[in-house]
Amino acid sequence: MSRLILASLLALPLAAVGGLVASACAEGLAVDVRNGSEPVLCAEKDNVTLDFTSPDVRSFRIEATHPPYIGMLARDSFEADWTECDLTKDPAHAGDVKAPTRQTLYEEPSLWVVGWRMPTFWRPSTATVRIGDRVEAGLHLVQVWMIRPMGGEEVLVFYPQDGYWRIRPKAPEGRAATAFGTSFLVGPIETEMRPIVKLKEVAFDPKLMRFLLTFERGGSARITMSAVTPDKHVLDVTFDEPIAGRPFAALRSMYITEFNNDVARVAVRTPGMPGWSESSVMTFKGGKVTDLWAGRASVSRHNSSSPDMVLSRFGRGEEGK
Numbered sequence: 664m665s666r667l668i669l670a671s672l673l674a675l676p677l678a679a680v681g682g683l684v685a686s687a688c689a690e691g692l693a694v695d696v697r698n699g700s701e702p703v704l705c706a707e708k709d710n711v712t713l714d715f716t717s718p719d720v721r722s723f724r725i726e727a728t729h730p731p732y733i734g735m736l737a738r739d740s741f742e743a744d745w746t747e748c749d750l751t752k753d754p755a756h757a758g759d760v761k762a763p764t765r766q767t768l769y770e771e772p773s774l775w776v777v778g779w780r781m782p783t784f785w786r787p788s789t790a791t792v793r794i795g796d797r798v799e800a801g802l803h804l805v806q807v808w809m810i811r812p813m814g815g816e817e818v819l820v821f822y823p824q825d826g827y828w829r830i831r832p833k834a835p836e837g838r839a840a841t842a843f844g845t846s847f848l849v850g851p852i853e854t855e856m857r858p859i860v861k862l863k864e865v866a867f868d869p870k871l872m873r874f875l876l877t878f879e880r881g882g883s884a885r886i887t888m889s890a891v892t893p894d895k896h897v898l899d900v901t902f903d904e905p906i907a908g909r910p911f912a913a914l915r916s917m918y919i920t921e922f923n924n925d926v927a928r929v930a931v932r933t934p935g936m937p938g939w940s941e942s943s944v945m946t947f948k949g950g951k952v953t954d955l956w957a958g959r960a961s962v963s964r965h966n967s968s969s970p971d972m973v974l975s976r977f978g979r980g981e982e983g984k
Contacts, residue, residue: 774807844966
């Protein structure tokens, strides 16, 4: 990469907010964001945690957009980096299969849903997945695939047994599928070794492109895939009731260095301020925000094409009643 291109990338921090500036409408509810990130050496450990808390929020938006350098990315990177990683203390609960098992849960020409069972998982498998009248127990990973000109593309994955989700936009025209990166949680978050959301059931309506989450602690949420394009992937979330006393959402990601991360920068809008403020994800102080962008302005060697993430439009959700 030339020095000129690298210099232009490093000058992009607030420009990386890109479409968020255009999509940020009138100032919404302010929510409390806590930064629980901690330094690590293992690139496969989610050491970045941004918790979102509010006793009033019933609706908000999650958006994934390509990083600002996507058009200049010459080489992508998907390989896991297990350097300095020790997973020997992680729990392992046996599943009901001896090798990873794949099954198609739903299929039509432009959309299909695939479920996976693994030999072991770090938590017990108690949540079920429902599509229409079909109910599946013991699934560890569910993928949503959509058609595009170069073939099928996985645009969303979720893990029913611990509540983790990942999304990405469709790839830009002429490019292969991009990488997944930052994960997120939706629902009443608690900690068992790491932040999780305990789900009783996840139901998917393929006609509405909508998930219904039923939480073990009670309550529910709707997650609607409102837009999946080569520019962005938009999810609109509505809770049946606000989640009080614990975070209602979280971003989980990885940062080792500026050149080895899935997220490096945070930009936020705060109540009453005319513009954005920005910092490294590791030094971000948290506080009250109405919009938050988390992403990268320079190329990382880890999941180089993975998307930037935006949480915004926090509201009381009266329109969802």
